[in-house]
Amino acid sequence: xxxxSIIIEKKDGVATVTLNRPEALNSLNEQVFSDxxxxxxxxxxxxxxxxxxxTGAGRAFSAGRDIKALRAGGAGATADVSxxxxxxxxxxxxxxxxxxxxxxxxxxxGGLELAIACDIIIASENAVFGDTHSKWxxxxxxxxxxxxPRIVGEKRAKELAFTADMLSARDAERIGLANKVVxxxxxxxxxxxxxxxxxxxxxxxxxxxxxxxxxxxxxxFESGLxxxxxxxxxxxxxxxxxxxxxxxKRS
Numbered sequence: 001x002x003x004x005s006i007i008i009e010k011k012d013g014v015a016t017v018t019l020n021r022p023e024a025l026n027s028l029n030e031q032v033f034s035d036x037x038x039x040x041x042x043x044x045x046x047x048x049x050x051x052x053x054x055t056g057a058g059r060a061f062s063a064g065r066d067i068k069a070l071r072a073g074g075a076g077a078t079a080d081v082s083x084x085x086x087x088x089x090x091x092x093x094x095x096x097x098x099x100x101x102x103x104x105x106x107x108x109x110g111g112l113e114l115a116i117a118c119d120i121i122i123a124s125e126n127a128v129f130g131d132t133h134s135k136w137x138x139x140x141x142x143x144x145x146x147x148x149p150r151i152v153g154e155k156r157a158k159e160l161a162f163t164a165d166m167l168s169a170r171d172a173e174r175i176g177l178a179n180k181v182v183x184x185x186x187x188x189x190x191x192x193x194x195x196x197x198x199x200x201x202x203x204x205x206x207x208x209x210x211x212x213x214x215x216x217x218x219x220x221f222e223s224g225l226x227x228x229x230x231x232x233x234x235x236x237x238x239x240x241x242x243x244x245x246x247x248x249k250r251s
Contacts, residue, residue: 001042003035007057008042013050014195015043022058027066028110033084040091050203051195052095054118055102055187062111064132082141085110089117089143093214096207098198102191103127103169104184109136113144116151119210121177122191124184127169129177135164150217152177204235 001008007018017039019026026032043049056062065081092099101118108130115121115129123129131148133139149157152175160167172178182190198206212231216224 001038003039005029005032006035006039008039010046010049012196013048013199014053014192015039015046015049015051016053016055017043019054019056019062022056022060024066025060025063025106026056026058026111027063028081028085028114029066030081030084033081033088036088037084037091040088040095043097044091044095050097050199052097052099053102053191053195054092054099054114055191056104056111058105060106060111061101061103061127062108062114063106064109064111065138067136078141085113085142089114092117096210097203098195098206098210100191100194102187103129103178104187106130108132109138110142113140113142113147116144116147116177120179120194121172122180122182122187122194123169123172123178124187125169125181126184127172127178127181129167129169129172130164131160132164134161202235202237202241204233204237208233208235 003020005019005021007020009016009018017036019032021027021032040052043052098120099118101115101121103115103121103123105124105126106128107115107123108128109132112129112131131140131144133144139145145157145161148160151157152160156175159165167175167177169178169181173181180190208231211233212228216227219227
C-alpha cells in the first residue's frame with residue numbers, strides 16, 4: 001500500500017507504523033488520518049501481524065492537530081477530522097492486537113490523545129508530553145478528557161489540562177502515563193524487544209485480555225466481573241499450549 005503521510009513496515013509479526021511528516025512535527029490532518037485508518041484496517045485483516053508499533057519520524061511523535069489546516073478549514077473541516085480521529089482511535093482500541101506507542105520527542109494535545117489510545121507506551125528520554133488544548137482556546141474532541149483521567153487520575157489530568165504544562169518522559173513514567181523510558185537511541189530496539197516478548201504468547205489470550213480490560217473499564221467493578229465470567233471468547237491455541245506445557249514438564 002502507498003501512503004502519503006505514513007510509512008508501514010511489516011517484519012516477523014510486527015507492523016511498524018510511522019507518522020512521516022517530520023517537517024511539520026508529524027502534525028495531524030485529514031491525510032494522516034485517512035492513511036492511518038487504511039493502515040489499521042489492513043493490519044486488522046493481516047494474520048501475519050501480531051503486534052503494532054506506532055511511532056513518529058524526526059523530532060516528534062506528533063505535535064498534535066495541524067494548526068494551519070485547522071485555521072484554514074473552518075468548523076466543517078474540524079468536524080470531519082474529529083470524526084476520522086475518533087474512528088481511528090476506536091479502531092486502535094478494538095484491534096485484537098496490542099498497539100505499542102513508541103514516543104519520541106513531542107507528544108502534544110491531539111498527539112497525546114492518539115498516544116493514550118495505545119495499549120502500552122515506551123518513551124524515549126527526550127519525549128515531552130503535554131495537553132495544550134487550553135493554550136489555544138480548544139477543547140478535546142477525540143476522547144482525551146475521558147481517557148487521560150482513567151490513566152493518570154482525575155487530579156493530575158485536570159492539572160495537565162488546566163496548566164498546559166509540559167511533562168518530561170520520566171515524569172510521564174512516574175504518573176503512569178508511560179510504561180517505560182529508554183535512551184532515544186534505544187527506542188526502536190526497546191519497542192521491538194517488547195513486541196517480540198508479546199509475540200511468544202497466545203494471540204487469542206492477548207485479544208481476550210485486551211477486550212476484557214478495555215470493556216471492563218467502561219463498567220463498574222461488579223459488572224466487569226460479570227463480563228469476565230460470562231464472555232465466551234475462543235482461544236484457538238489453548239489446547240495446543242496446554243499439551244505443550246505437559247510435555248515440557250515430563251521432559
